[in-house]
Amino acid sequence: MAIDYIIIGAGVIGSATACYLKKALPESRILLIDRNHTAGAGNTAKSAALFRNFFSSRTNRLLAGSSIRYYLELGSKVRLDPTGYLWLFSKEQWNDSQKAIQQLDPEKNKFEILDRDRIMDILRINYQAKGHFPDVNSGIFCHLCGSLSATALAQHYASLFESMGGEINFNTDIKEFIITGQNSCYAPWDDVSVDGIVDQKGNAYNAKKFIVATGAWTHDLLAPIGIASGILxxxxxxxxxxxxxxxxxxxxxxxxxxxxxPAGGVYIKPVLDKNIIIAGCADDLGQPFLMSDPEPDPLYFQNAIEPVLNHYFPELDFTLSLKWAGYYDYHWPDMTPVIESVANLTWVGGTSGSGIMKADAIGRIAAARMQGYEEAFLADGSKFKVSRLSLRDRDVEKEELII
Ligand SMILES: Cc1cc2nc3c(=O)[nH]c(=O)nc-3n(C[C@H](O)[C@H](O)[C@H](O)COP(=O)(O)OP(=O)(O)OC[C@H]3O[C@@H](n4cnc5c(N)ncnc54)[C@H](O)[C@@H]3O)c2cc1C
Structure with a gap:
């Protein structure tokens, strides 16, 4: 039986897409492919796996909020831990963020504003400014936030997909696309599309439609066939x-x-049962849009993170025990996901550092797009216009609450 859809990439996004597509089209033959030995072993496994519903952009709130609704139902299956987020602001940052925060409804979006005294009831933090480190003036405690196991989430979708009759080929590394006619001298009137893909052993796979959910590898895979995916x-x-x-x-x-x-985009995730905290930093200029060096850099910790922790938590006694690096798949202009198609190929990615928390919605929207629907139904019952995440008819808001 001919394959109807091939999805390349069994990260959280490809697995969720495969799951919702198979659910909608049980009779279709759908193949999910990944070069790793299991689902979620790419950048999904590298993530801090934090989730939050707290965004200024309505699109991001919908994508994350509805996904979280679904994750709460999964609960311990994905080791969900709703610890909340405490987002700290200096006086200046607080004033600058007022426009974004005032658009949000504390009741509906489940957050409360904390003054410094209330922050001090929770954290043993030094609130005074010094040098590069601003003061701690205000905080937002977001209740619909926390962490989960990102690999368990990807594997949940992949195993649901398999249980519905979906097929998975792991250890399959796609090296090239076969374009109609194997000819690069197409005339504008030629009907060009993707006939197949070829793996590391030279095996070819043909299908009617292809979905590329390869996250940070998307640009390297699609640029050679003339697709500007918008993902880096x-x-x-x-x-x-x-x-x-x-x-x-x-x-x-x-x-x-x-x-x-409030300093340098540094965030921490306490894992107290293991006496560990995980620290990350949202750096920007100077970090190239390249997959050049996958090794974590201890100097980066010493320069960008350690001084921030030492300043705000002077009594915290810590030693570096483990470090790892991964890649965000950025859609730089608005840091919101992309779902777009050229001929019979669709790509879904550009999750820009928040793909775990939005995966359920992205999977549902990508599956709706594959079926030619204009709208997708999200886990909270809301409708989402599929073309809003496309590149051609994009309709998303600028995100103001960026980490
Ligand atoms: C350090 C770090 C921290 C993060 N923290 C968070 C967080 O707290 N919360 C959050 O929501 N998000 C976070 N993210 C982002 C999150 O990890 C991503 O948004 C998410 O994993 C994207 O999922 P994906 O399925 O698109 O990509 P991936 O999980 O990378 O999946 C892509 C898959 O494609 C496969 N693949 C690629 N090329 C090929 C090929 N040619 N052939 C076959 N298979 C191929 C790969 O093996 C991989 O499994 C973080 C990311 C990093 C790096």
Whole structure:
């Protein structure tokens, strides 16, 4: 039986897309392919796996909020831990963010505004400014936030897909596309499309439609066949720090949120049962849009993260125990996902550092697009116009609350 759809990439996005497509089209033959040995072993496995519904852009709120609704139902299956987020602002940042924050409804979006005293009830933090490090003036405690296991989430979608009769080929590395006629001298009136793909062993796979969900590898895969995907890779690093105890971080361990500090885009995720905190940083200029060096850099920790932690948590005793690096798949202009097609090929990606928290919605929207629907139904029952995430008819808002 001929294959109807091939999805390349079994990260959280490809697996969710495969799952919702198979659910909608049970009679179709759908093949999910990945070069790794299991689902979610690419950048999905490298993520901090934090989730938040707290965005200024309505699109991001819809994508993340509806996905979180679904993840809450999965609960312990994906090791969901709704610890909350504590987003800290200096006085200046607070004033600058007012326009974005005032658009949000604390009740509906489940957050509360904390003054400095209330922050000090939760964190043992130095709130004073010094040098590069601004003061801690205000905070937002976001209740519909936390963490989960990103690989468990990808594997949940992949196994649901398989249980519905979907096929998966792991250890299959796609090296090239076969374009109609194997000819690069097409006339404008030629009907050019993708006939097939070829793996590392030279095996060819043909299908009616192809979906590329290869995250940070999308540009390298699609640029050679003349597709400007709008998605570029950027290195991001995480550092696991062993702490003696949480006394230098939290007032007590019953409230143990992920924390976004007011300096340098540094954030931390406490994993208190293992006496670990995971620290990351949202750096920007100077970090190339290239997949050049996948190794984490201890100097980066020393320069960009350690001084921030030392300033805000002077009593926190930590040693660097583990470090890793991965790649964000950025859609640079608005840092919002992309779902676009050329001929019979569709690509879905550009998750820009928030693909875990939005995967359920992205999977549903990509599956709707593959079926030619104008709207997708998200997990919270809301409708989402599919073309809003396209490049040609894009309709998304600028995100103001960026980490
Ligand atoms: C350090 C770091 C921290 C992050 N923290 C968070 C966070 O806290 N919260 C959040 O929501 N997001 C976070 N992210 C982002 C998140 O990890 C991504 O948005 C998400 O994993 C994207 O999923 P994906 O399926 O598109 O990509 P991937 O998981 O990378 O999946 C792509 C798959 O395609 C496969 N592939 C690629 N090319 C080929 C090929 N030629 N042939 C066959 N297979 C191929 C790969 O093997 C891979 O499995 C973080 C990312 C990083 C790097």
């Amino acid at each position: 890779p950027k290195k991001r690093q995480l550092f696991a720090l062993k702490i003696k105890n949480n006394a230098g971080l939290l007032v007590n361990s019953t409230i143990r949120p992920a924390i976004i500090l």
